[in-house]
Amino acid sequence: MKTPKRIEPLIQDGIVDKVDRQLMSGKEANVYIVICGDNIRCAKVYKEANKRSFHQAVHYTEGRKVKNSRMARAMEKGTRYGRKEREAAWQNAEVDALYKLAAAGVRVPHPYGFYEGVLLMELVSDANGEPAPRLNDLVLTAELARQYHQILIRQVVRMLCAGIVHGDLSEYNVLVDSNGPVIIDLPQAIDAAANNNACKMLERDVDNLAIYFGQFAPELRSSDYGKEIWSLYESGELHPKIELTGKFQRSEKQADVGAVMREIDAARDADTARRLLRQAAKADGR
Structure with missing residues (x-):
């Protein structure tokens, strides 16, 4: 096939030998199967902002680090330089997340490098060496649905332990190779500690999995892993090997608003008394 313009520099530099076909x-992007020496890999070519149907929502980009104040101001004002840097930051989010998650033992495609808007990474394949199917293309038994659901919940936990929430996890962003589910598509990855929407996004990711797998194993629809996982994360108790129940005990205890207000009033009165004493002491000193 004709080589996409964005991949041409990789061929000129000897990083890619040729493009086999579009996958x-x-x-957000077009993905191609490429030949790199003896290896078959994927090249993810990100679309330009005006050609994407998915745009950068503030609830995804909140908390992402920016290199310097000049760049932050340019991105906020929407200048030409700012738009360019915003695009680079959007693309780099997936690259950074892939490297971080791969190092943490999460099942994601192994990244091999990022070159001017082109992410070179592992081709996830099935037992026959063909590109692995998406989860939504499979018909599962109840037993396999439960197994895959548990694997993905463990991966969500491992991701959160690495400080990342996928933000758009569903059956459309999971491939299934001979060893099970592999999580893909991470340009909207969220910094769990820096983004105020992280809890909501994690719960949505987990709910998406429960709804999908619940088609094959209905009891999964009533599980509550999202709130359980986030509660453990907030309390500092979450770790990759933690045993989950899929249940979350909500507090039924009513807040004693009157007691809280009395404590606030008492603290205010004590502060006023201290200030009056300091004023009196200064007056005596004069």
């Missing part, structure tokens, strides 16, 4: 076209 998929998505809302």
Whole structure:
């Protein structure tokens, strides 16, 4: 096939030998199967902002680090330089997340490098060496649905332990190779500690999994892993090997608003008394 313009520099530099074929076209990028020496890999070519159907929502980008104040101001004002840097930051989010998650033992495609808007990474394949199917293309038995659900919940936990929430996890962003589910598509990855929407996004990711797998194993629809996982994360008790129950005990205790207000009033009165004493002491000193 004709080499996409964005991949041409990689061929000129000897990083890619040739493009075999297009694997998929998505809302954020086009993915191609490429030959690199003896290896078959994927090249994810990000679309330009005006050609994407998915735009950078503030609830995804909140908390992402910016190199310097000049760049932050430019991105906020929407200058030409700022738009360029915002695009680079959006693309780098997935690259950074892939490297971090791969190092943490999460099942994601192994990244091999990022070159001017082109992410080179592992081709996730099935037992026959063909590109692995997406989870939504499979029909599962109840037993396999439970197994895959548990694997993905463990991966969500491992991701959160690494400080990352996928932010758009569903059956469309999971491939299934001969060893089970592999999580893909991470440009909207969220910094769990820096983004105020992280809890809501994690719960949505987990709910998406429960709804999908619940088609094959209905009892999964009533599980509550999202709130359980986030509660453990907030309390500092979450770790990759933690045993989960899929249940979350909500507090039924009513807040004693009157007691809280009395404590606030008492603290205010004590502060006023201290200030009056300091004023009196200064007056005596004069």
